[in-house]
Amino acid sequence: MTARQETGPLGLGPGLLEIHSGRIHRGDDGTAEVTTTIRAKEKRPPGTVLIGWAGWLLAVLAAGVLAVSYTGQFACIYSARHQVIAANIEAGMFDVGMVIFAALGLGLSFARKPARVERACVMACSVASAVMNYAAADVASPRSVIVYVAPPVFLAVVVDRVIAVVRRHRLGEDEGSPWAPLGRAALRLARAAALVSLYGLRFALDRKATWRGLRRMVLNAAPLPAEPAVVPQVTWQAPEPGSKKAALLTLYRQDHRHGSRALASRAAADLAPKAGLQAGTARTYINEYLAALDGNGNAP
Helix, strand or coil: CCEEEECCCCCCCCEEEEEEEEEEEECCCCCEEEEEEEEEEECCCCCHHHHHHHHHHHHHHHHHHHHHHHHHHHHHHHHHHCCHHHHHHHHCHHHHHHHHHHHHHHHHHHCCCCCHHHHHHHHHHHHHHHHHHHHHCCCCCHHHHHHHHHHHHHHHHHHHHHHHHHHHHHHCCCCCCCHHHHHHHHHHHHHHHHHHHHHHHHHHHCHHHHHHHHHHHHHHHCCCCCCCCCCCCCCCCCCCCCCHHHHHHHHHHHCCCCCCCCCHHHHHHHHHHHHCCCHHHHHHHHHHHHHHHHCCCCCC
């Protein structure tokens, strides 16, 4: 028994209900029971078939482009290593890696998960493959360089666009292209090259002023670290013999608190009357004496 009913699949939205099989079971009382197998078939979004064909065409394109790119990489590697087996393995390394990362990116896109790293790896493998093909080309001929470099770069662009379209079709969002950082880097490099060319022209026209300006720019951009502060050395001036200061210091050197800054104020207050001085003056004399000791002066 097979039947079709155009209705929503049990609350799952518009679609089809397919009844694939049916069995009739008769009971002892003569009643009949029909058992059927029903599968809900979701309605495909528009464009699914075209995207599927694009995926199959991508596989065909990848097979052809990788075969072409492989020959250039093999020539480059074999000329450097002169080992057939190693050259064959290494020649397909980046191309096979590109296919692997492309499959991973498509799988993640169909699973509605981000694939930024995989798309970036596709781009990296493409650049590496293009560099190897560039090494095999005749760099003096622009036509030869284009013929050798174009296949891996074109394949990477197609792979990335297929992944991006699958993401937009399945998720309705655009993850952004991994080529954007490369484009920004190329733009910065072009600006730097233009700036260098402009300064080169200015240097040819006005060497002295340009040199002074560049020198000032470099000095401002790379300042030297500040020199360490020089601590002035305290030179001790011995007090005159018989003076009150000399008497105070003589008493202080004989005191058990001699040399201790924590006890200097207390010692000055106790010894000041014996030397005929005020406590503040005695404290000043003792602090000067201790500073000379700390500064490796010639205090006795």
